[in-house]
Amino acid sequence: MEEYAREPCPYRIVDDCGGAFAMGCIGGGVFQAIKGYRNAPSGISRRLLGSLTAIKQRSPIIAGNFAVWGGMFSTIDCTLVHFRKKEDPWNSIISGAATGGILAARNGVPAMAGSAIIGGVLLALIEGVGILFTRLSADQFRNPSPPTEDPQSLM
């Protein structure tokens, strides 16, 4: 597949929402297939049927939750980019925490705080791992060392 670059900011929201939905749909489908298979009564056909039912019933809901998370995250991320005029890991961490908090808004303040902390820590971990990988792989992309001979000798 070709190189996949992220869209510029306002369109990134739609893109992230779709990516999260696809991820939730496929990943949730696999997860629900296993869960439905295990929870079904014995007999291979019943198990497959249970698996199918679980996929049909649950995976769109998981996908929808993922999509809401992704869309909200991206919206806050873009808002922060607009107001802070820079893109750094703090944007992601702040928007992760804010997304967790906002999406738990109907469950009361303690639940909001818990979700916000979970969201922030999760995004901080993701960003940290990303920075770590960048640091580790930076050596491979280092330029060849500059020529040591005097440039005048080339003339």
Add this chain to the structure above:
Amino acid sequence: MSADYLSQPLSFADAAPSSRNTQTVTPLSPYLNYDPRYLQAAQPEFIFPEGAAKQRGRFELAFSQIGSSVMIGAAIGGTAGFYNGVRATALAQQTGKLRRTQLLNHIMKQGSSTANTLGTLAVMYSGFGVLLQWVRGEEDEINTLLAGTATGMLYKSTVGLRRCAMGGGVGLGIATLYCLYTTATSGSKINFNKPYM
């Protein structure tokens, strides 16, 4: 020395400060004393090796298609849910805080279910589209038609053969309408080399 030149602008004036006194080296331009070995002029550099034939394929468009389907579904479902919620709460004579919560429940329920349905359809369509593009190795309107049909059939695949076929027919119909629309707006006959969608 190995690391700090990365953060500096490119200049070789003090690349080897110990070997020679570089104060006397004053080049005409910082761009002229560049080692020609680094300019690989031997082979041409194309972004895509085949030339300009490569276009943005389905995979690049898939996520935005899915995302816009989800968002449109959420908007439609939310509006319908608001309408239904207003009616239902008025019928049940709920007021104040109770009515507000019930309205929110209606909007969330209907909005998310519509969004999920449309998004799942989009995921199926994009998946089939990417798969067909990959298998057939080209991108044209046959892909659109096949992907639409397959999406309809897969979506209705668990409720019996007849309705599965009906779903496939509906998918084929929508895909055909879309193809006709795009060819009508592009002002040509059906163009089987048209990229994307």
